[in-house]
Amino acid sequence: MVKVLISDKMDPKAAEIFRARGIQVDEITGKTKEELIAIIGEYDGLAIRSATKVTKEIIAAATNLKVVGRAGIGVDNVDIPSASAAGIVVMNTPFGNSITTAEHAIALMFALARQLPEADASTQAGKWEKNRFMGVELTSKTLGLIGAGNIGSIVAERARGIKMKVVAYDPFLTPERAIDMGVEKVTLDELLARADFITLHTPLTDQTRNILSRENIAKTKKGVRIINCARGGLVDEVALKEALDSGQVGGAALDVFVEEPATNSPLFNTPNFISTPHLGASTSEAQVNVAIQVAEQLSDFLLDGGVTNALNMPSLSAEEAPKLKPYMALAERLGSLIGQLAHDNLTKISIEVEGAAAELNIKPITGAVLAGLMSRYSDTVNMVNAPFLAKERGLDVREVRHDREGDYHTLIRVSVQTEEGEKSVAGTLFGNAAPRLVEIFGIKVEADLAGNMLYIVNEDAPGFIGRLGSSLGDAGINIGTFHLGRRGSGSEAVLLLSIDSPIPEPVLWALCKLPGVKTVKALKF
Structure with a gap:
């Protein structure tokens, strides 16, 4: 279980x-x-x-x-x-927790605008400092979104509902999406110069770390208010402290910190600063x-086999998985075949799909091809780490989708660039379920790819098949299936044989010495 x-x-x-x-x-x-x-x-x-x-x-x-x-x-x-x-x-x-986090950012924005935590503390201390807490309206103010993804878009929607103008900086925000969101797409410098409030909704990466640095905070409108419910490290906390003290920043609210639990932040006890203990997702x-x-x-x-919201492999819905399963099996065997036959020092690999395969999600097919190919390097390779291994080895991976109709209702072709030039194999599905090889290195041949197999390239001449059968019989090797293809009469021929047991090394060398043999290779699927 x-x-x-x-x-x-x-x-x-x-x-x-x-x-x-x-x-x-x-x-x-x-x-x-x-x-x-x-x-x-x-x-x-x-x-x-x-x-x-x-x-x-x-x-x-x-x-x-x-x-x-x-x-x-x-x-x-x-x-x-x-x-x-x-x-x-x-x-x-x-x-x-997208809605919850977005609502927390809006709540902190209101709290900053009306100084609610300080007013609450003052009132509960027995004071009545009505004239001390002069807030600002949010209506007609400009909200600057740094990050306009799922949470940022919810914040934008809520902000527009209270009649704020919203500008957004996000390298991945398209003009069409900005229009749909009702926001203005701007550069980071434009946002810093125009925003009355800034909220951050971006992951922490090398590109976003300290995106509100000392230099960028200095570019903001004087009195700007900053809210961060995304990730600690997006804001330079020391620089923010200095900006609050100088009045460059009129208020700040952080739900996240560089170090958590945050027990000794330089921002603590700073006027006009609000902090919460990473509560963005904390609703029932x-x-x-x-x-x-x-x-x-x-x-x-x-x-x-469904893959949803994965960080290190393509998504594959539970509905897609059963449909893609036979294609992935075919792709993995084609990758394995070319990995076992092609020489080392591969530089490029191309995965082409046509027919029914071209209508499917190609990413899992690519992952399966790479898993088959990379199995020659590791016995623990799978669709997750295969792209990692390919990238580690500098392999250039290309995906090609063809709309054309060929000889088969569906076809997957895998090509690699080797020191000897390009080599490719292709396969299809019989009955939409059974993987079948249909071409190997330019020669048409139909074969199942399973278990122990022998790949032999030889000169097409009378008597060869008989000599091969006798050699295997003398060695006690039983042939399960026999698949033959050739470039033309009397030219190069290819044999793919399934055998009932692994072939011993001495037998392999003996086959290499048969007249007309060019290549002999033991395969395992």
Whole structure:
């Protein structure tokens, strides 16, 4: 039975979903790194929130682990490169707490505009400082969004509802999407110069780290108010402290910090500063939503092969997976075949699809081809780490989709560039289910690719097949199937034989010495 570990506190609905779908689930929380290393090898899936740190050491011990699911957006606590290298899918749930996080940003914006925390503290202290707390209206003010993805778009919608003008900086925001959102797409410098309020809704990357640096904060409109409910590290906290003290920034509200738990931030006790302890996703609705989503995503993957919201492989819905399964099997065998036959020092690989295959999601097909190809380098390769291994070896991967109709209702062709030139193999599906090779290095040949096989290139001459059969018979090797193709009468011929057992090395060398033989290669599928 498939086993999943829930290692952080999570809504009970997650475990209920796993059990309802026939998955064994253990809820074991609060374990130390060493304790987790001791048990993780038993599990196929791991469901976490932010407390569990999925480190390189834990991944090394997770010998059966296939997927890590983060109930939430951020995956800072998962070593994704190590997981990818180990062939482990890493998923998050980016939409389960989107509304909650967006609403928290709006709440902090209101709190800054009307100085609500300070006014509350003053009033509860027995003071009545009505004239001290002079706020500003949000209506007609300009909100600058840094990041206009899912959460940013919700913030924009809410801001427009209170009659704010919204400008957005996001390198991936298209003009058409900006129009749909009702925002103006601007450069970062334009946003800094025009915004009365700035909210951040972008992941923390090398490109976004300290996007509100000392230099950029200096470019803002004097008195700007800044809200960050995204990731600590997007704002230079020391520079923000200085800007609050000088009045360049009129107010700031942070839900996230560079170091968390934040117990000694330079911003604490600064006037016009509001802080909350990473509450962006902290509503009962969001906790239930992300728990349900992570359980459904892990179940779909472990049971049906569906991939949703993965950070290190293409998405593949549970509905798509059964339809793509035979194509992926064909793709993996074609990749394996060309990987076993082509020489080393491959520089390029091209995956071409036509017919019915051209109407499908090509990314999983590419992943399957690379998994087959890279299996020559590792016995733990799969669709997750195969692209990682290909990139590591500098392999240039191309995908080509053809609308043309060929000789087959569907066709996948895999071509590689070698020192001897380009070599390609092609295959189709018989009955929409059975993978079948139909071409190898320019020669038409129909063959199943399964089990132990022999690939032989020889001169097309009378008597060769008889000599080959006698040699294999004398060695006790039984032939299962026999597939023959040739470029033309009397020219080069190709034989693909399935055999019932692996061929011993001495027999292989004996076959190489048969008259007319050019190449002999043992294959394994």
